[in-house]
Amino acid sequence: MTMIKFQEEIQPLLQEEFSKRRDNKSNQMEGKTRISVGYPVYGVEEVMAALETLLDLRLSQGEKTEAFERQFAAYVGMPSSIAVNSGSSANLLALNALIDCGYLKRGDEVIVPAATFATVSSPIYQLGLVPVYLDVDESSWCLDPLEIEAALTKKTKLIMPVHNLGFPANMERIMKIANRHSLLVLEDCCESHGAEWQGKKVGSFGLVSTLSFFVAHNITTGEGGMIFTRDPQLEAALRSLREFGRLRGHPTRFYSDEILKDYDHRYVFTRLGFNVRMTEMVAALGLVQLNKLESLNKRRREIAGRLLREIEPFGESIRSLTPTPGTLAAYYGFPLIVKENSSFTRRELCEHLEAHGIETRAMMGGCLPDQPGFRNLSHRIVGKLERSRRLRDHAFFIGCHSGIQEEGVSHITKTLSQFLEKHSR
DSSP, X not given: OOHHHHHHHHHHHHHHHHHHHHHHHHOOOTTTSOBOSOOOOOOHHHHHHHXXXXXXXXXXXXXXXXXXXXXXXXXXXXXXXXXXXXXHHHHHHHHHHHHHTTSOOTTOEEEXXXXXXXXXXXXXXXXXXXXEEEOBOTTTSSBXXXXXXXXXXXXXXXXXXXXXXXXXXXXXXXXXXXXXXXXXXXEEOTTOTTOEETTEETTSSSSEEEEEOBTTSSSOOBSOEEEEESOHXXXXXXXXXXXXXXXXXXXXXXXXXXXXXXXXXXXXXXXXXXXXXXXXXXXXXXXXXXXXXXXXXXXXXXXXXXHHHHHGGGTTTEEOOOOOTTEEOOOSSEEEEEOTTOSSOHHXXXXXXXXXXXXXXESTTSSGGGSTTTTTSSOEXXXXXXXXXXXXXXXXXXXXXXXXXXXXXXXXXXHHHHHHHHHOO
């Protein structure tokens, strides 16, 4: 049986079964199903793509991975990309490659926002670099450019803005500062697939940038990540580091030097590396998901718009983020912050939402240097981090993903308004 014939026979059966299971999962009317912060929104096309890779008997990194890299690099507007097994690995590998290529060395300082996720700072510590924590701004909850220049020392070599919750950092100001002081920029875009700053995709500003395809993200492959770069030297280092530190680009089958003679070049290692490759099945899912990214993000923005309108009358007690003019937010989640003078607390509102089947999450790591595992590590804190600590104590987010049906959106708006009407002054 040819592959085309097989697809024609199996796809209707898969479609029927998948639709049945999806309908059961997606029935999010009040009292029936928990409305999650994130949800894997995919269809039978992704199932078929994954099945085909299994039938092709090519499981590890191959042609589909290469195609996924090319297509995503073109989408973001970067010359090259390197697929890996997670966004956390992407950050680890990107920083490691910057060290490998001589851009960074142990003891160098990396500017990061205090309010973000743990795997922004974790690889900085792990590689012997020094995080320098700066506050976030009010308008985006991203790294505040106005804080950067006062924080610079002779050891500062890298700025690592994070586009938190799908809201773009002010890349125009950040790049001006970086260029003025000859600093590198690594963009963490793990929560911001398709977000834009002044018409340009996030991830296309710095020397290198990273993405995650975790299950709760704007598009998903279950696990997975991507690194983008415009530097050929970095690209070569990243591809080697991804696969054990293996020699790459050798022109002949056998390698020789002053010690090794006629040695199979596939088993020559030029650096200490990792094994963080993407599988073909993950890449197959990603290729289908990438084609849906714009429509999935559009739905996120539609839901967020409805939620913004719902809370607008209660601005004395609670607020969200509104995208800066000229930007396009990707809305990883719908952020909320309870004002300090409010008559209710974050915990009270979150418990109300959870009791009505609406999942809530804290603002990632809150203020990272306050986390138990980070408090006693070597880093530098600039300023009082007042806004980051306000997010730590008062902010949270709920889901606005495209898996939420109309009944679910109505349930969220009703649940929010009932609480706010009862508790607001």
